[in-house]
Amino acid sequence: MAPSSDSPSKARRALIGVALVVVLLAAALSGAWFYLAGRLDGELSRAIEQARARGTEIACPNREVFGFPFRIGFRCDSLSVVRSGDRPFEAVGGAVRTAAQIYRPNRIVGEMDGPLRVDGPDMPPLDIRWALGQVSATFWTEGLDRFSLVTEEPRVATAASGAGDGKSIVEAAHSEAHARRRDGDLDIFTLMKGGKLTFPGAPDLPPLEASTDLTIAGAGDWLSGAARGQTGRELFAGRNVSLRSLLVEMDTANAELSGDFSFDDEGRVSGTFQLAIADPKKIAELVTTVAPNWRDIASGIASALPMAGRRSDGRTVIELKARNGILAVGIFPIGKLPSLR
Numbered sequence: 001m002a003p004s005s006d007s008p009s010k011a012r013r014a015l016i017g018v019a020l021v022v023v024l025l026a027a028a029l030s031g032a033w034f035y036l037a038g039r040l041d042g043e044l045s046r047a048i049e050q051a052r053a054r055g056t057e058i059a060c061p062n063r064e065v066f067g068f069p070f071r072i073g074f075r076c077d078s079l080s081v082v083r084s085g086d087r088p089f090e091a092v093g094g095a096v097r098t099a100a101q102i103y104r105p106n107r108i109v110g111e112m113d114g115p116l117r118v119d120g121p122d123m124p125p126l127d128i129r130w131a132l133g134q135v136s137a138t139f140w141t142e143g144l145d146r147f148s149l150v151t152e153e154p155r156v157a158t159a160a161s162g163a164g165d166g167k168s169i170v171e172a173a174h175s176e177a178h179a180r181r182r183d184g185d186l187d188i189f190t191l192m193k194g195g196k197l198t199f200p201g202a203p204d205l206p207p208l209e210a211s212t213d214l215t216i217a218g219a220g221d222w223l224s225g226a227a228r229g230q231t232g233r234e235l236f237a238g239r240n241v242s243l244r245s246l247l248v249e250m251d252t253a254n255a256e257l258s259g260d261f262s263f264d265d266e267g268r269v270s271g272t273f274q275l276a277i278a279d280p281k282k283i284a285e286l287v288t289t290v291a292p293n294w295r296d297i298a299s300g301i302a303s304a305l306p307m308a309g310r311r312s313d314g315r316t317v318i319e320l321k322a323r324n325g326i327l328a329v330g331i332f333p334i335g336k337l338p339s340l341r
Contacts, residue, residue, distance in 0.1 A: 030068075030069060033067075033072060033102060036072050040072065051081075055083060055084050056082065057083075058080070059079070059082075060074075060078075061076055061077045062076055063075070064076070070102050073097065073099030074096075074098055075095065075096060075097040075098070076096055077095055078093065078095060079092075079093050080093070089119070089120040093114070094113030094114055096112050097112075098110035106138060107138045109135070109136045110136070115127050117159055124159070127156075127158070127159040127166045128157075129154070130152065130153060130155070132151065132152040132153075133149070133150070133154070135149050142220075142224060143223065143224030144223040147178070147179045147180075147223060148177070148178045151176075153172070154172055155168060156170045156171070167198070168196075170196065170198070171196050171198075174192070175191065175193070175195075176189070176190065178190075179223060181220035184218055184220045185215050185216065186219035186220050186223065189211070190210075190212040191210075192208075195208045195210060197290060205289060208248060208250040208286070209248075210247065210248045210249070211245065211246075211247045215241070215242045215244075216239060217239055218239060219235075222235075231340075232340040233267040233339070233341060236262075236263040236267070237263055238262065240262045241260070243259055250286060252279050252282075253278055254279075254315070255276070256277075256315075257273055257275050259273030259320075260272065269322050269325055269339075272319065274318075275301065275317070275318050275319075275320055276317045277301075277318075278315045283298070284301075284302045293338065294335075300335055301318065301320070304332070304334065305318055308330060325338075
């Protein structure tokens with residue numbers, strides 16, 4: 001009969017083998033983490049230098065890479081972006097934290113502490129605050145592939161001296177913005193719940209909900225920076241846009257716009273739209289409050305609804321056509337849409 005003394009010896013060898021594998025895996029994981037950490041820090045420094053060469057200063061004081069061993073990311077005490085030149089811009093926010101799982105380093109989740117102060121051309125200085133905000137971004141071979149921004153209790157106000165004493169412009173219970181690259185196109189979805197708009201001299205409006213769902217043809221590379229430095233007119237010239245839904249709901253009133261359209265080299269829009277409205281009077285009041293320049297168009301649509309509209313699912317549906325910036329119901333023009341700048 002064979003001796004049994006070999007069994008403990010085999011068990012010890014197996015245990016040693018397992019321990020060696022664990023040590024090697026740990027060493028490989030540590031090596032990979034420190035390699036990626038070095039790459040991340042180097043890429044951040046390179047991005048800051050490239051921005052400076054284009055006239056934009058980015059400050060991220062006390063920056064450090066953290067997360068060892070299973071996560072990797074960076075954090076700093078604050079983040080500021082200042083651009084000089086003909087169209088100066090400044091954004092200053094609080095502490096920033098980003099992180100990615102070591103096994104999926106191409107998907108990054110980030111947070112920033114408020115408030116965020118923004119000052120740019122053609123706009124008043126803004127004070128932006130939120131109770132909770134999170135950004136996620138996924139990168140692939142062509143650069144940024146997906147981007148999401150989700151905030152709880154966001155509030156945008158005009159900036160003023162002191163803390164938070166500016167006049168509120170818009171606030172909401174919840175907001176989302178998502179963008180993704182799809183077959184070279186750019187899909188965009190936005191959502192706002194429990195929104196409240198405030199404008200000087202305007203009456204109080206009930207809370208509203210709004211969402212947008214659209215695709216911009218051939219604009220997938222905008223996520224990789226191809227849109228940088230271009231005007232709206234330059235970006236959209238000759239480009240097709242498919243608007244699946246632009247929905248605004250306020251109490252019993254709601255309006256939903258859909259259609260396909262494009263812009264010419266002068267920034268003028270052409271396309272065909274479907275507009276479905278419940279309680280058009282209240283919607284017209286909202287448009288007049290938010291965008292006074294659209295007052296005549298809103299009134300024209302409200303006047304045309306009884307004659308040219310059809311009823312569907314409790315709403316009145318009307319077809320609108322735009323040609324070189326002129327909006328019409330059938331053959332009757334009702335107003336001129338603003339051109340892109």
